[in-house]
Amino acid sequence: GAVVSQHPSWVICKSGTSVKIECRSLDFQATTMFWYRQFPKQSLMLMATSNEGSKATYEQGVEKDKFLINHASLTLSTLTVTSAHPEDSSFYICSARGPSTGELFFGEGSRLTVL
Amino acid sequence: GQNIDQPTEMTATEGAIVQINCTYQTSGFNGLFWYQQHAGEAPTFLSYNVLDGLEEKGRFSSFLSRSKGYSYLLLKELQMKDSASYLCAVRGIYNQGGKLIFGQGTELSVKP
Numbered sequence: 047g048a049v050v051s052q053h054p055s056w057v058i059c060k061s062g063t064s065v066k067i068e069c070r071s072l073d074f075q076a077t078t079m080f081w082y083r084q085f086p087k088q089s090l091m092l093m094a095t096s097n098e099g100s101k102a103t104y105e106q107g108v109e110k111d112k113f114l115i116n117h118a119s120l121t122l123s124t125l126t127v128t129s130a131h132p133e134d135s136s137f138y139i140c141s142a143r144g145p146s147t148g149e150l151f152f153g154e155g156s157r158l159t160v161l
Numbered sequence: 162g163q164n165i166d167q168p169t170e171m172t173a174t175e176g177a178i179v180q181i182n183c184t185y186q187t188s189g190f191n192g193l194f195w196y197q198q199h200a201g202e203a204p205t206f207l208s209y210n211v212l213d214g215l216e217e218k219g220r221f222s223s224f225l226s227r228s229k230g231y232s233y234l235l236l237k238e239l240q241m242k243d244s245a246s247y248l249c250a251v252r253g254i255y256n257q258g259g260k261l262i263f264g265q266g267t268e269l270s271v272k273p
Contacts, residue, residue, distance in 0.1 A: 052203075080260060089248060089265045090204070139203050143259065149194060150250075150261050152203040 048074045048144045052153025059130055060161055066126045067156045069140030075120035076142035080150065081113075084137040096123040130160040163187045165264035167249050172270045173239055181234045181267045183249030192252040194261060195223050195234045199245045207247075208234070236269075244271045 049072040059065050069079055077098045082090040094115055095103040102115035114126040127134055137157050141150040164186045173179040185193070192211040196204035210216055210225035210232060222235040236243055249264040 078259070082263075087268075090263045092260055092262060095260055137201075141261075149206050149209055151206070155203045157201075 048072075048142070048151045050076075050140065050142050050151045050153045052140050052156055054156055055154055056157050056159075058159045058161065061131055062129055064126055064128045065130055065158060066124055067138055067140070067158075069123045069125070069142070069153050071121045071142045071151075074142075074145045076123075077120060079117060079123040079140055079142045081115065081123075081125050082139045082141065084139060084155075090139065093125075098123075127158065130158070132160045134158065135160045163251065163253075163262050165249055165251055165262060167247075167264045167267045169265065170268040170270070172272060175239055175241060175271055175273050177239050178235065178237050179239060179269065181236075181247050181249075181269070183232045183234070183264055185230050185232070185249070185251050185264075187230075187251050187253065187262070189254035190227065190251060191254045191259065193223075193225055193232050194250045194252065195221075195232075196248040196250060196263075197245050198248060198266070204248055239271050241271050241273070244269060 051070045053068045079096040081093045083093050084090050092105050093108045096115045096117040098117045104110045117123040137155050139155040140153045144151050167183045194209050195207040198204040208223035215224045220237045225232045246266040246268050248266045250261040252261050
């Protein structure tokens, strides 16, 4: 199957700093990637749809100025959590639509802890 | 809007069969997916249904009825490693971005 790589896997930062998470499709081109957030024992909540070469589409209630998404190439999307606060601590997972059935392939996830 | 419901948790015995149900109400439908997620890991793809009927893949089968807004995931010959969260997800139509919306997940515990 298609491979999606996400980096970093773990990140701990101080409150007020910014954190960038990268999502790469390794063996296919992904014009669309999706960013999800998952709190403990809860399901995946879609944050935004990242479109190559254009602005991301954010879900209702997600602050676009706080969660900056850049999809500069067909294989890379980045999520930057700006001025992170403890309530932003979560598991962030990116995904890309595969080339055949359109199933989503997920990255390994990034666990963010804001102190 | 979209609403996806599945049981919060289920328990089953090793070697048994378990069925996890999912009902959905969506404004647009372009496929239903089942994913498995172990704690602390990303979800892994299990199955995909876009037409009515049963799709079988080894120990896992998935069923879809679009008219009823209903799907189930059937796991046979349960193994301890099947203990995980099982996520039902519905894909919207492409002019809505084709995004996947997930249900809250069913935590399955397999006991000896």
